[in-house]
Amino acid sequence: MRYRLLGDRQVSALCLGTLPFGTIVDDATSFALLDRFVERGGTFVDTANCYCFWRDGCCGDESELLLGRWLASRGAGEEVAVATKLGARPDPARGEQWPANREGLGAQVVARAARDSLNRLGVERVDLLYAHVDDPATPVEETVAAFGALVAEGIAAQVGVSNQTAERLVRSHAAAAAQGVAGYTAVQQRHTYLTPAPDADFDYQVHADAELLAYAGNRPDLTVLVYGPLVNGAYTNPGKELQVQYRHAGTQRQVDALREVAKETGATANQVVLAWLTGGSPSVLPVIGVSEMGQLDEALDAVELNLTQAQRERLDRARTTNL
Template sequence: MTIARTRIGSSELEIAPLALGGNVFGWTADRDASFGVLDAFVAGGGDFIDTADGYSHWAPGNGGGESERLIGEWVRDRGARDRVVVATKVSTHPEFSGLSAANVRAAADASLERLGTDRIDLYYAHFDDAETPLAETVAAFSELVDAGKVRAIGVSNYTAERIDEWFRIAREGGYHLPVALQPHYNLMERDFETNGLRDAAEREGLSVFPYFSLAKGFLAGKYRDAMDVNSASASPRAEDAAAYLDARGLAVLAGLDQLAELHRVPVAAISLAWLRQQPTVAAPIASARNTDQLPALLDSLEVELSRAELDLLSAASTDADR
């Protein structure tokens, strides 16, 4: 299979159009499971890994940085640094909170150490920091590019207005511009289309990498009733996914089931293909806590939905008030 590659914004980074989410590494996936998923992802044609310095500080016994460290160990063990593109983020690690210039610099160095590399391919401002002047943050990220520690800049969880402000500051100051945007976006969460973020991405040429692409497992078809949500094999996010179990969610699942049968792929592959084919989206982000979950994600790379199929799913996921 030949996988069409996509460029991240105006950067020199090229990837297969599927990002492997690293949030589960060191949380619901231990070292062996994480290594197995990473091995299978690359063997299946993937090459873009997304993580953050804060993953997964929320888990008992963790302090943050577990995901980065496991990815770094895998990269070193497999000699894979030049075969993968690694994205990470700053602002949520308990020891490196916020986006002050000093924190951004220190957090980047800590991420480089955990990842065992000399450069971060794509570095995101994970969450906006209202306590720090945006000009300070913009300059700090640009300086990391100048220093060779970061190849490209991204923003995550920013409003359209703050993205516009970032670009204004960067242009006026002669700083490096962001090339990527990471928003919450999937078939069940479509505010991205109307809240100005997609317009900003189109205006600035940002490559979009949606997180929660499978709506916490709901769009993989894992949760169809209360029994699925409460089963022993359910993920820690099952209760959140259960919020989608309404008439609209069931309509989406029915559409997904129809197309999954037609294309002979799992439901998750159809969900990811729909998202990948939306305007401005370069690659959806999806995670797998074991190798059994990975084939459905990789199958999405081979699915190309027709305009009628895209419209079918879009209509099913549009409630009466939209």
């Protein structure tokens, strides 16, 4: 395993996402995957207070509760950095249609939801707390102040934001500086090797773009994390259809370049994608989603893959040629 800094904390170069744990992935398998991740040097896990509310019989507590049970049973609270998110949980008072009814990022919601997450996780402090989905109806100043208060109270060691544009992130950092409170040290966006189509619509999700990556590259105190790096298995599983947002005139050229490098290195396309992400500038920290041991081991093996400069340039060229 390789490691990097998240603010002032050292964490593993891969973060294990636990969205399906305790629901889609049963408890025994979830525990086994978490155990293997830690055995192989993983120290960073990611959840949210809304996974997986959309499944029948679920309310969104499930992933945090599963992770809390695992942390307690393994005594792993100090060794493993835990990230969770708030703001995207459905609020019945706002109607039945999600994402319109998400609870948002008002000060009262932030204060309550953070404490609820601590209870489900069984911890006194979360290592990284995200604003999960942007809330344009709430001024960034209010949200920043609420998250800053959680850091001051010791409820969150660090705070971050997910699915927020670069422009909103810049405003949030400025607001934190003006208020003298802790600002966001992490941003988590959708991102992978394939470029989105020019007209791609990810709805409430925000894809990491050149503006955000350039901004992060000039802020060593800001870590970029990315979800969906392996496009739900479509790089290597012929049975998985590539999301429509990544289908465009340049897709095949990019896939061909990826496969060429994979053949040269003896690695899988998934592993090349992860190596490309972690070895780029700025280096990003992938959040990997797995449901089987083989998927986890494949991702963890990618940590040791080093692409040559020529291979990286070839991959980059395939992405930047006009679509």
